[in-house]
Amino acid sequence: MTNDLQQVSHQQKQQVAPQVSDSSLEESPKSRKNTGLIIRITIAIILLCVIICVAIFGASMYEIYTEKGPIESVLDAYMQHMVNKDTDSAYSLWSPRAQRQISVSEIEEMLEGNNYALFEDYRSLSVSNINISFAANTNPDIPQGTVAKVNGVVFFENGIQGSFNGTLEKVDDKWMIDSMYVVVPPNKIK
Numbered sequence: 001m002t003n004d005l006q007q008v009s010h011q012q013k014q015q016v017a018p019q020v021s022d023s024s025l026e027e028s029p030k031s032r033k034n035t036g037l038i039i040r041i042t043i044a045i046i047l048l049c050v051i052i053c054v055a056i057f058g059a060s061m062y063e064i065y066t067e068k069g070p071i072e073s074v075l076d077a078y079m080q081h082m083v084n085k086d087t088d089s090a091y092s093l094w095s096p097r098a099q100r101q102i103s104v105s106e107i108e109e110m111l112e113g114n115n116y117a118l119f120e121d122y123r124s125l126s127v128s129n130i131n132i133s134f135a136a137n138t139n140p141d142i143p144q145g146t147v148a149k150v151n152g153v154v155f156f157e158n159g160i161q162g163s164f165n166g167t168l169e170k171v172d173d174k175w176m177i178d179s180m181y182v183v184v185p186p187n188k189i190k
Contacts, residue, residue: 067175071148071168072127074175079154079182082119085111095169095176101141117189118182121157125164128152135169143169143178160188 074093081090087107094102109115131149135142151165162184168175 067132067148068127068130070175071130071150072125074168074177075125075127075150075164075166075180078177078180079119079122079125082111083122087111093177095143095171095178097141097143097169098176098178114189118162118184121160123155123157125154126152143167146170147178148175154182154184156184156188160185162188 078090078093081087081093087104091099091104091107111119127150129151133147133149135144135147137144146169148168148170149165150168151163154162154164156162162182164180164182166180167178169178170176
């Protein structure tokens with residue numbers, strides 16, 4: 001009888017215990033197909049984002065590369081006019097917006113006394129950094145449209161170097177100065 005009870009009890013346990021088969025642990029073919037599709041879509045989206053970022057970066061670098069020469073040319077011409085004390089020509093390189101805020105007489109004051117040391121013995125300049133952006137502002141005295149913020153090195157005779165920073169804006173597809181600040185070492189000022 002004990003054998004019969006053990007057998008009955010064993011049969012009841014088998015009926016109560018859930019049956020786990022290896023096939024229920026495996027993914028269905030449909031589930032594997034959906035997972036593969038999601039992975040492919042995710043990879044495609046990531047690649048698309050990378051391509052867009054590279055294209056934007058490349059276009060920005062190309063614009064900076066193509067604009068560096070014209071910007072340096074305007075700043076160099078300004079410095080040459082200031083060395084020659086040709087304030088009218090120097091003033092003509094300032095944007096109309098900047099000319100509403102600064103007069104020719106203020107440009108002339110930059111050439112008086114020790115101020116002339118900022119320009120005297122000028123040889124060349126080199127733009128080190130350019131940040132080109134599109135600016136829109138309700139203040140009409142602030143540069144608008146395509147604006148470049150630049151800084152770099154100014155080279156003088158006898159190996160003296162100074163620095164500059166400036167802001168230019170494009171007016172009728174031509175770079176014009178909005179502001180220009182030149183800094184020289186103290187030993188250059190006589």
